[in-house]
C-alpha cells in the first residue's frame with residue numbers, strides 16, 4: 001500500500017472510532033446531569049408529540065444502550081431504557097431528537113422522503129458493494145469494479161442526505177425543548193453538545209465512505 005492509501009484507510013477508521021467514543025463519552029457525561037424539569041425521556045417524547053398534535057405515534061422502551069430510533073413504518077419512537085426512564089440531559093435531548101424524526105415524518109419533510117427513496121438501493125449496495133469490488137479487483141474486469149464503486153457512491157449519497165435530516169431533527173429538538181421551557185440556558189448548551197457529538201458520527205461515516213472510494217480508485221490506478 002502507498003502512503004496516501006494508508007492515510008485514507010487508517011485515517012477514516014480512526015475518525016469513525018473517535019466519533020463513536022466521543023458520543024459515548026458525552027452520553028456518560030450528560031447522563032449524570034439531571035434536568036431541572038423532572039420529565040423522563042419518555043414523558044418528554046409524549047409531551048412534544050401532544051404539543052405538535054401528533055396522536056398516531058407511540059413511544060416505547062427498547063433494549064440496548066444508544067439504540068434510540070424512530071421507526072417510520074410502525075410510527076414508534078423506541079427509546080433505550082436509560083433514555084426512557086431518566087431525566088438526564090442526555091435522555092431528554094435524545095428523546096426529543098427521535099421525536100424530531102417523527103415530526104419530520106408527520107410533516108413530510110423533504111429530506112426524509114428523499115432518504116427513504118434511496119434507502120432500498122443503499123441497503124442492497126451495503127450488502128453487495130465489497131463483494132463486487134473484490135471480484136472486480138481480482139478478475140481485473142473494470143465493469144465489475146466500477147459497479148462496486150458506484151454502489152459505494154450510492155451509500156455515500158444516502159449518508160449525505162442523512163446529514164441534513166439528522167441536523168434538522170436535532171435543531172427541532174433543541175428548539176422545542178427551549179420553547180416548552182424544559183431546558184435552562186446551561187442545560188440547553190449541554191443538550192446541544194450531546195446532539196452535536198451524535199451528529200458527528202454521521203459526518204464521520206460519510207467521510208469514511210468517501211475515503212474508501214478514493215483509496216480503491218488509487219489502488220486500481222496503481223495496479224494497471
Ligand SMILES: [Zn+2]
Pocket residue numbers: 097098101166169
Ligand atoms: Zn437521528
